[in-house]
Amino acid sequence: MRSFTYPSNCHTHCYLDDGQESLESYAVKAISLGFTSLGYSCHTPLNSQPDEWRMQAEDFSIYIDEVTRLKNVYCSKIEIYAGLEMDYLDDSGLLAGMEYAEFLDFSIASVHGMYHKPSGTYLTIDGPVEEFETLLRDNFSGDIRKMVSCYFDLQKSLIRNHTFDVLAHCDLIKKRNINNRFFNQNDAWYRDLSLSMLDEAEKAGTRIEVNTGGLSRGATSEVYPNKLMLKKCAELGIPMVLSADAHNPEHLDFYFTEALEEMKNAGCRNIQYLAAGKWDRFHTSFDSD
Numbered sequence: 001m002r003s004f005t006y007p008s009n010c011h012t013h014c015y016l017d018d019g020q021e022s023l024e025s026y027a028v029k030a031i032s033l034g035f036t037s038l039g040y041s042c043h044t045p046l047n048s049q050p051d052e053w054r055m056q057a058e059d060f061s062i063y064i065d066e067v068t069r070l071k072n073v074y075c076s077k078i079e080i081y082a083g084l085e086m087d088y089l090d091d092s093g094l095l096a097g098m099e100y101a102e103f104l105d106f107s108i109a110s111v112h113g114m115y116h117k118p119s120g121t122y123l124t125i126d127g128p129v130e131e132f133e134t135l136l137r138d139n140f141s142g143d144i145r146k147m148v149s150c151y152f153d154l155q156k157s158l159i160r161n162h163t164f165d166v167l168a169h170c171d172l173i174k175k176r177n178i179n180n181r182f183f184n185q186n187d188a189w190y191r192d193l194s195l196s197m198l199d200e201a202e203k204a205g206t207r208i209e210v211n212t213g214g215l216s217r218g219a220t221s222e223v224y225p226n227k228l229m230l231k232k233c234a235e236l237g238i239p240m241v242l243s244a245d246a247h248n249p250e251h252l253d254f255y256f257t258e259a260l261e262e263m264k265n266a267g268c269r270n271i272q273y274l275a276a277g278k279w280d281r282f283h284t285s286f287d288s289d
């Protein structure tokens, strides 16, 4: 039996990007789970590089119209919010998706890729491992420390230069590191890079998510961020949001009970969720432990 639940997910994909199923199927599932709020966060369209995993620019109005319709249809049962998962572009320093801000209730900011000069495109760090390897070879001469350092630096620049609601999966660089293929998270150099990024987040008042999406899709053996980073977030009092990064309605609360327990064990007290149009404190049953 659940001792406590977190009644919300703000990180939700659907058929318009690399998720599955209709937007409505997520609302129906969220209501059945007893959620009080649900936020949609399609991958932002990028005209310069319309990758398949992104929503296409011509679909943005369909997306917003459907979220608006669902807000009205289900207003007595659940709060629904329109968001985007935006992408930080390291060559221009822009946060792609900000141009849609006037239509949105919230924004999630992510670093999914790096600019690859030889091809003139962005390659992902969390997509096909060949893209990761190409970046490692061509951008960093095969030096994984340089690549990891660049990844965390990109997040620091994102934090310093942009305003957004939630920083997504802040150690996504580990996604393709199965069996420590490229690095060991316990190594001192990795620890230092990952933890110093959190110092920057604390200074800027950044909200950070605990994301169970790597686990639900079988890509990782732990949530983002790792235990050490989570502990540091707790020590710094960084506001935390729990998210499923759901690409299927069945994953809307995937590993939520366990993740909340991990947050509790790490010492997180400032856990937030979307309620009544703002980021509100989620009062857990362990607040008074």
Ligand SMILES: [Zn+2]
Pocket: 085, 110, 112, 168, 169
């Ligand atoms: Zn993402």
Ligand SMILES: [Zn+2]
Pocket: 011, 013, 085, 245
């Ligand atoms: Zn996502």
